[in-house]
Amino acid sequence: MATTIEVTPEEILNERQDEIPSSPAVHEDNSDDDDIRSFNSAVEVPEDDVEAITRLPSPEPPKPEENVGLLRSRLRNCLHNFETVCEDVDFSSMAHHAVESAEDFFRRVWEGTWRVVHFQHLPAWLQDNDFLHHAHRPPLPSFSACFKSIFRVHTETGNIWTHLLGCLAFMGIATYFLSRPNIEVELQEKLVFAAFFAGAIICLGMSFAFHTVSCHSEFVGRLFSKLDYCGIAFLIMGSFVPWLYYGFYCEFLPKVIYLSVTTILGTCAITVSLWDKFGTPRYRPLRAGVFMGFGLSGVVPAMHYLYSEGWLKAASEAAMGSLILMAVLYISGALLYAWRVPERFFPGKCDIWFHSHQLFHILVIAAAFVHYHGISEMAMYRLTTGDCAVDDPRIVL
Ligand SMILES: [Zn+2]
Numbered sequence: 001m002a003t004t005i006e007v008t009p010e011e012i013l014n015e016r017q018d019e020i021p022s023s024p025a026v027h028e029d030n031s032d033d034d035d036i037r038s039f040n041s042a043v044e045v046p047e048d049d050v051e052a053i054t055r056l057p058s059p060e061p062p063k064p065e066e067n068v069g070l071l072r073s074r075l076r077n078c079l080h081n082f083e084t085v086c087e088d089v090d091f092s093s094m095a096h097h098a099v100e101s102a103e104d105f106f107r108r109v110w111e112g113t114w115r116v117v118h119f120q121h122l123p124a125w126l127q128d129n130d131f132l133h134h135a136h137r138p139p140l141p142s143f144s145a146c147f148k149s150i151f152r153v154h155t156e157t158g159n160i161w162t163h164l165l166g167c168l169a170f171m172g173i174a175t176y177f178l179s180r181p182n183i184e185v186e187l188q189e190k191l192v193f194a195a196f197f198a199g200a201i202i203c204l205g206m207s208f209a210f211h212t213v214s215c216h217s218e219f220v221g222r223l224f225s226k227l228d229y230c231g232i233a234f235l236i237m238g239s240f241v242p243w244l245y246y247g248f249y250c251e252f253l254p255k256v257i258y259l260s261v262t263t264i265l266g267t268c269a270i271t272v273s274l275w276d277k278f279g280t281p282r283y284r285p286l287r288a289g290v291f292m293g294f295g296l297s298g299v300v301p302a303m304h305y306l307y308s309e310g311w312l313k314a315a316s317e318a319a320m321g322s323l324i325l326m327a328v329l330y331i332s333g334a335l336l337y338a339w340r341v342p343e344r345f346f347p348g349k350c351d352i353w354f355h356s357h358q359l360f361h362i363l364v365i366a367a368a369f370v371h372y373h374g375i376s377e378m379a380m381y382r383l384t385t386g387d388c389a390v391d392d393p394r395i396v397l
Pocket of ligand 1: 207211
């Protein structure tokens with residue numbers, strides 16, 4: 001079979017060289033590929049005709065200036081293609097997205113792999129109790145990591161769960177009590193009990209939140225510690241309301257005075273709690289003193305009641321036994337907290353269970369339940385006794 005050669009390689013190269021000056025900036029796309037394709041189509045060589053191949057005139061090597069022109073042409077094409085791609089793709093957003101993805105990946109890996117640390121390895125803002133040596137959470141600058149940490153074992157695990165469960169328990173009791181029909185529990189009784197439930201739920205809820213996110217960052221830790229202390233003030237205020245309401249049920253003036261004093265003292269305690277340095281380890285005794293003093297201010301109306309009604313009535317009608325037990329529980333908890341007992345005597349041995357803060361939490365919950373029992377008894381007594389006597393000179397609220 002005959003071999004047909006329509007165009008020689010030299011001619012193609014010459015043609016290409018002629019095209020370069022006429023298209024200074026941009027060549028047609030794939031012009032080189034077109035050339036090669038046209039060359040291949042022009043050279044028809046049967047596979048079995050080896051001689052035909054040998055008869056082909058071997059192309060002379062391109063001259064240096066031809067090489068330069070060819071390279072220049074290809075370079076222009078490459079640059080043009082690259083510019084086109086750059087226009088279509090937003091590299092800055094791609095880079096930003098890649099960095100975010102990498103950060104997210106490492107954050108997820110780290111959140112799942114953090115380890116508890118020794119007290120000495122904590123930053124200064126997380127160093128609170130140096131009698132607890134091991135098992136401290138490191139800073140976890142992510143709320144999701146903080147909330148996931150409640151399922152890990154560390155120095156705060158007990159603090160978190162005691163008040164989380166206590167908060168849920170009071171939410172359940174409050175829902176049940178306040179949803180009773182008004183014929184069963186009057187609206188006024190519901191409001192009085194609601195003050196106590198609100199105080200307990202706020203206190204335990206704030207405490208749970210604080211102990212959960214205290215390791216997030218210095219700012220978040222300080223903010224939630226203030227809310228935690230405010231919660232204690234709310235619990236004390238809320239606890240006073242039903243006792244004063246039922247204790248001085250038929251005495252308007254003392255009731256109003258004591259409730260007003262309670263409100264003022266509670267406001268003072270909240271104001272002090274919002275002071276920046278109040279939450280620092282140095283002021284631990286002051287904190288215990290403020291809340292113990294606020295709680296013990298209840299001694300005044302209790303003594304008033306004892307003086308005017310006597311021990312017998314105080315024990316049966318004013319649930320004085322429950323009141324005293326509640327006070328003992330609160331004071332014991334506050335003293336353990338202030339003196340950091342028992343870890344003071346067993347440094348490093350109470351890191352996870354039974355350290356002072358955990359015992360304080362348990363005693364607070366116990367005291368709150370004892371108080372709930374006490375005010376329920378007072379309410380039952382009032383329910384069975386009925387309203388104040390008509391000829392009673394004292395005014396009923
Ligand atoms: Zn606490």
